[in-house]
Amino acid sequence: MSVESNRGVVDDPERLSSFYRTYYESELGKFLEAYDPDTRNVFEVSYSKLFRWDSDLAEDYLVAPDRVCYDLVTGLASIDWSWTDHETGDTIELQRNALDVRVTDLPDHAVxxxxxxxxxxxxxxxAGIRGQVAKRTQKKQIIETAAFECVRCGNYTIVPQSSDDSLDEPRECQNCERQGPFKFKKNADQTEKHSHQRVRLQLPPEKAATATDETIDAVLHGDLVDEVTPGDRAVINGRVESELQYNGQQPTRLLDLEVKGESIDMLEADFDDIEIEEHLDRIKEIASKPNPIETIVDSIAPSIRGYDAIKEAIAYQMFGGVEKQLPDGAHKRGTMHILIVGDPGCGKSALLRYAKRLSPRAVYTSGKQSTAAGLTGAAVQDDFGDGGWTIDAGALVEAHKGLAAIDEFDKMDDEDQSGVMQAMSEQEISISKAGINATLPAKTTVLAAANPRDGRFDQYDPVAEQIELDPAIFSRFDLVFTVSDSPDAEQDREIASHMTKVAQVGQKIANDEYSVDDAESATPAIEPEVMQAYIAHARQLNPVLTKEAIQRITDEYVDLRTANDDDGPIPTTARMTEALIRLAEASARVRLSEQISEEDATRAIAIHRRCLEDVGIDPETGEFDADIKETGRSKSQRDRIDLIKDIIGDLEEEERMGAPHEAVVELGEDEGYDRSDVEKSITNLKEKGAIYEPKSEHYRTSE
Structure with a gap:
């Protein structure tokens, strides 16, 4: 906060210097080392420490911050500091006009x-305004004090600038007393400029009732510029003032609040706004059960029958794995990503919405959403930036350190593909556009749902072939589940019975005939607010692998790697082993354990094997094949495609117009492949440009 030099000292400077020596002895030394008389040197004071020292002075700050800050600067300057510059030998003393004090950590009643x-x-x-940064403008310079040269006499007149955007000129020359004309001198020593930036705060997604909830803008100056980025959660402290709204350049009668930022308190802790203590006894009771994961599974979308494996996976996902920073600088993410692929009407969206409801921080969105920022983030030109460029946060940034439930994941725009890939693997999103180079935080867990390419899931084709998704993104999912709407009389009867019971509960509620007994079929075993507190509490633990768990995971990796013949497909990769570790860590957190047991590893292996059976088995050979998930194509498919390409290459040498379609199919069938598989291979070769048609249904290789 800038301090006006004409303010009188209200408090005793010596008494305030004693405050600094009492609470900030070590910080004073560091401040002294970094002191530069030619710049603005900011010293941060905690409100709570100021309150302990003098409660009246602390409370005065909330009413008259300029006066109290003036006193605090005077007290800082009154400390007997002087030292010798080793390079010049000059004695350096603190200059009061180069000092400033910033008060942080405002009391709860002022936030x-x-x-x-x-x-x-x-x-x-x-006041302090708490929220999530949604937008940020480019950094600009703003003039605080302007120097004007009188064209008639050459004298300089210094004019302090007001808070609006217009440049205030002098009324008359202080030397010749004429009313100009004046020439603004932007590079004069008396012209003071500071960095300037606007940010927009909004409610974080888990607190927002709608996507259009209220926002408030904050203006940042000096060293506060670039302190926050879209996705960050922070308290911006400053004077809250109403400002005129403009329609273009025309002012309106409408007023809007704006924060003149004076300090920023970052909210770094995970789920620091979740009330845990009041639910702690209930949490420990659940965790102490022989199999707490079953209770949690029963609490996820109880109105949806079945899908226990998927619900268990979602539970592990919400509890999360341990983020690791290794001594060599390598980073291992703790987030795990889940994809559910299946037929329409199978309840995928309902599972996503329920997971969003249970997660302490979560965003629900669609892969074909229409916002300018998309799923990742964007640099856009809008009114917020006065026509300039603004960094706008997307869903994955808004869900930083939380869950992004993304429906219709296969409908992503091309621009979102690379950003989603980076967020899932590197936990950040890079934006480079119009001179803006920014990195946004995105330590986000992705729970996605996708529909098959042809509307219905085909259990005889690899999943990767049935969704419009880049194999590189597909491979980043730790778990992939398939859901098919296949007739099964017994199962269908159970589902229909459950759905009608749930509907009956809703009808009784509507008629005020609801009873506790009626609620059993649709009531979660754990209340949503308890579940959120459970997850927030458990994620404070960083469980460690025991020897038994290490051996169990190692054996699983080796067993899978040796499951096929020497010339068969590779059944698993090291990346899948990292997924097993994250799942085992989450299982230990469910038990509130600091040790990952063999049982945790076994649970992780079981759920992982369930997904391998859905996604990792080549339908043509019945063998596990890691390439299906890693590249979107099995080894048998690659072998078949290579063979068909060779057949086309041999035939094109004999046929002037290229290899005839029927001849290629017949030779493929002679090798033991079905006609449909051969034609799929031909289509695949055309799509990737390996062959072309010089004449209809005649092929030549592109090489």
Whole structure:
């Protein structure tokens, strides 16, 4: 906060210097080492420490921050500091006009969530506004004090600038007393400029009732610029003032609140806004059960019958694995990603919405959403940036350190593909456009649902071939489940019976005839607020692998790698082993254990094997094949495609117009392949440009 030099000292400077020596002895030394008399040197003071020192002075700060900050700067300057510059030998003393004090860590009663205040009550007050950064403009310079040269006499007149965007000129020359004309001198020593930036705060997604909930803008200056980036959660402290809204360049009668940022308190802790203590006894009771994961599974979308394996996987996903930073600089993510592929009407969207409801931080969105930022983030030109470029956060950034439930994942725009890939693997998103180079945080867990390419899932074709998804992104999912709508009389009867019971509960609620007994079929075993607290509490633990768990996971990896013949497909990769470790870590967190047991490893292996049976088995050979997930194509498919290409290459030498379609199919069938498989291989070769048609249904290789 800038300090006006004409303010009188209200408090005793010597008493305030004692405050600094009492609470900030070590910080004073570091501040002294970094002191530069030619720049603005900011010293941060905690409100809580100031309150302990003098509660009246601390409370005065909320009412008269300029006056109190002036006193604090005076107290800082009154400390007897002087030292010798080793290079010049000059004695350096603190210059009061080069000092500033910033008060952070405002009390709870002065901190508000975005929109959680009365406009009249907060207007003009000193407060902290808590929220998530949704947008950020480019960094610009703003003039605080302008020097003007009188064209008639050459004298300089210094004019402090007001808070609006217009440049205030002098009324008359201080030397010749004429009313100009004046020439603004932007590079004069007396012209003071500071960095300037606007950010937009919004409620985080788990607190927002709708996508259009209230926002508030904050103006940042000096060293606060670039301190926050879209996706960050923070409290911006400053004076809250109402400003005129403009329609283009025309002011309107509407007022909008704006924060003049004075300090920023970053909210770094995971789920720091979740009330855990009041649910702790219930959490420990659940965790102490012989099999707590079953209770959790029963609490995920109880109105949807079945899908226990998927619900168990979602539970592990919400509890998460341990993020690791290794001594060699390598980073291992703790987030795990899940994809559900299947027929329409099977409840995929309902599972995603329920997971969003249970997760302490979560966003539900669609792969074909229409926002400018998309799933990742974007640099856009809009009114917020006064026509300039603005960094806008997408869903994966908004769900930083939380869950992004993405429906219709296969409908992503091409621009989102690379960003989603980076977020899932590197946990960040890079934006480079119009001179903006920014990296946004995205330590986000992805729970996605996708529909098959042809509308219905075909259990005889590899999953990777049935969705419009880049194999590189597909391979980043730790678990992939398939859901098919296949008739089964017994199962269908159970589903229909369950759905009618759930509907009956809803009908009784509508008629005020609801009873506790009626609720059994649709009531979760764990209340959503308890589940959120459970997850938040468990994620504070960083369980460690025991020897038994290490041996169990190692044996599984080796067994899978040696499951096929020497010339068969590779059944698993090291990346899948990392997925097993994350699942085992999550299982230990469910038990609130700091040790990953053999049982945790066994559970991880079981759920992973379930997915391998869905996705990792080549339908042509019945063998596990890691390439299906890693590259989108099995070894048998690659072998067949290579053979068909060779057949076309041999035939084109004999046929002037290229290899005839029927001849290629017949030779493929002679090698033991079905006609449909041969034609799929031909289509695949055409799509990737390996062959072309010089004449209809005649092929030549492109090489």
């Amino acid at each position: 508000y969530d975005v929109g959680d205040y009365q406009l009249d009550a907060i207007d003009g007050s000193l």
